[in-house]
Amino acid sequence: MYIDNIYTLYTDIHSVLDRGDKLNINVSNSSTIPLYEQIQNQIKAQILSGCLTPGEGLPSIRNLAKELKVSIITTKRAYEELEKEGFLQTVAGKGTFVAQQNTERLKEMAMYEIESKLEEIIKQAKSVGVSLEEGIEIFKSIYEEV
Known part of the structure; x- marks a missing residue:
């Protein structure tokens, strides 16, 4: 299988999160799944698996877009959808965090x-x-x- 334009983000979370784990996001321009949904699904999976725990911060919309080489609108939509579903919460002036929800x-x-x-x-x-x-x-x- 040939995959075209895969970008992987391994963020050094020391500066973004409280622990030294890696946020791993892969996006593919050739996938039939929209980019925002690829990002959304992978963050959701990392929250559900416990890789990302309540209260942990995520990269800013701008930084994530830059690292993944996607539009800010794409990352904004992914974060907004995750917030609607209760996975993330955004605090004005502080950033986006994994929600404290059960x-x-x-x-x-x-x-x-x-x-x-x-x-x-x-x-x-x-x-x-x-x-x-x-x-x-x-x-x-x-x-x-x-």
């Missing part, structure tokens, strides 16, 4: 979204005659590849 509730919301998407896929699979065993095999195969 992590379990955020995981529950993410699970609901996954279940809804799986339900849609299962309906589509059933409509073309895919058996449960075949579906499980497809799921396992893709799961192991990702």
Whole structure:
């Protein structure tokens, strides 16, 4: 598979966050997923996995845009969407931080979204005659590849 224009951001978080972990964001211009959504999904995943914890700061919209070589509007939209979903909070004059919200509730919301998407896929699979065993095999195969 050929991937064109992937930019990776490994921010030295010592200056941005309270700890020395790395914020890892990869964006691809050739992906069918919009850039803001790629950024949003990766930050959300790092929050849900515990890589980013409540109260930790994120790079400014401007710095993130510069590092990823994307528009400020793109990073602003990603941050705004994450704020709407309760993952981030912005404090005027101080920056953007991982929200203090209950992590379990955020995981529950993410699970609901996954279940809804799986339900849609299962309906589509059933409509073309895919058996449960075949579906499980497809799921396992893709799961192991990702």
